[in-house]
Amino acid sequence: MGRMSIVGCTPDYLSKLSGVEQEKEEMKLIKFKESAWKFVYITIAELLALAVTTNVLKTSLLLI
Incomplete structure (x- = not known):
């Protein structure tokens, strides 16, 4: 099926x-x-980096 x-x-x-x-x-x-594997890997890595960065920014804003 994948081939088709x-x-x-x-x-x-x-x-x-x-x-x-x-x-x-x-x-x-x-x-x-x-x-396809490269695309999935890079997309997940970017989403993880974005999630971590967003979380760090939210945490640092709460401390100010």
């Missing part, structure tokens, strides 16, 4: 491809997975 939604490859489509073309499609899928 990411690359647009159905099993029939993959069976019609040559070995080299199948490898290209596999590489596209691998690249997408790497990019």
